[in-house]
Amino acid sequence: MRAALFYADQSISVQDVPEPKINADEALLRVEACGVCGTDLRIQSGDFLAECYPVLPGHEIAARVEAVGDEVSNVRPGDLVAVNPNMACGQCYACLRGKPHLCPEMRAIGVQLPGGFAEKLAAPARQLLVMPVNFPPEATALLEPTSCCLHGIDQAGLTPGDPTVITGGGSIGLILLQIAKHAGAAPLVLVEPIERKRQLAETLGADATIDPSSLSAETLARRVRELTDGGAQVVIEASGHPASAATVLDLVRSGGTVLFFGVQAPQFELDIKPFDIYHRELTITGAYTNPLTDSRARSLLVTGRVQVLPLITHRYALDNIASALEAVRRGETVKAVVIP
Ligand SMILES: [Zn+2]
Ligand SMILES: [Zn+2]
Structure with missing residues (x-):
């Protein structure tokens, strides 16, 4: 063979x-x-x-x-x-x-x-x-990436009505987006520099998309605060880009959760102020592979809930x-x- x-x-x-x-x-x-x-x-x-x-x-x-x-x-x-x-x-x-x-x-x-x-x-x-x-x-x-994304949404603890931002609109970001939509993310915002991917996100259920390519970190954070009425309850980093990882703590509201889903280089480091995590009660988590989520991913695909x-x-x-x-x-x- x-x-x-x-x-x-x-x-x-x-x-x-x-x-x-x-x-x-x-x-x-x-x-x-x-x-x-x-x-x-x-x-x-x-x-x-x-x-x-x-x-x-x-x-x-x-x-x-x-x-x-x-x-x-x-x-x-x-x-x-x-x-x-x-x-x-x-x-x-x-x-x-x-x-x-x-x-x-x-x-x-x-x-x-x-x-x-x-x-x-x-x-x-x-x-x-x-x-x-x-x-x-x-x-x-x-099914395998869908199953991994489902674990991500579980890890993010997303509940209906949570303002949610996903950074990165590749296939993973767009699957996460659809599952987040079904989990009740509202509003649901996708940050992605490539127009074709932003368009796909809007077709697949994003309430708004942001092109971050010409925005400073402060402007991006302000746009997100405007769209989410004060900041996202859940931020999912799905691009795997260091520059995007550096912005996510500015997008989440106090008491919110940041999920690192996109795979960064193992040696990449990020500056985080422990005071922020303490004072703003932030949850920072990750999601690795697809533990026991396959049959739920199958349901989402077979019913067409996730395209x-x-x-x-x-x-x-x-x-x-x-x-x-x-x-x-x-x-x-x-x-x-x-x-x-
Ligand atoms: Zn894979
Ligand atoms: Zn074991």
Whole structure:
């Protein structure tokens, strides 16, 4: 089968490799679509999570079940499935406290284990979620990011009527926006420099959008205060840009919550005044991956509450995966998917 291998020198080679063999508790999957994510860029550039190269990334996977091992009963050949890539040990302190995403033993399909930038992969059947027969595979590939965004909204503690600001209108910002809308964010404001993404946000439910590119930090904060009647109760940083991270504490109102969702460089540091957190009773939190949120994400997608197909702007054959990563790195895409 064809598979995309990422090497330590940042090169990518699409080549013929042996088909995976399955264990008794696994399913053999034919990949129908696999989303390209910022994590894939980090794996390519070598600064995130991958243990040893070459690796076969791709963790936003929609696939058709081809065969199953003897012990598998939850999926059948022919099923369209979404893959939950994150596998925890199930036995440690974090796992037993219902926080499998904080498991120190966590390993992920498409990060440490072979992923979806290939024609086929083997995955434990317990990591699979069956989708309705006619559900689009491309939308199925976005179940994993939707599931992560849902965890983000949970972490933000958003309640109906909360004035909410999201900074960053990429695919993640636009999924967060839709879930925030359903959670009752009001008003809901998106901050994003690219016009096409602001337009998408308005179509998908933003009450207002702000182009921050020509605004000083003070002007941006004033615009947000005007639009939210004094500041946002919830601010979600979804761009992953240092400049945006530096503004979020000025956008939140006293008693509010700031959620860092966009992935920053691990070495990036931010100046924060503990006095502000004390005096304004701010909550600062994060959201990492998709703990136990897959079935709720499936409900949001299957009912059309969250629309992901309008976010897919670029489609690539597996052989052109290097161009897909380049386009994502240049910021040209809202969402790119690889169709093996
Ligand atoms: Zn991802
Ligand atoms: Zn564990």
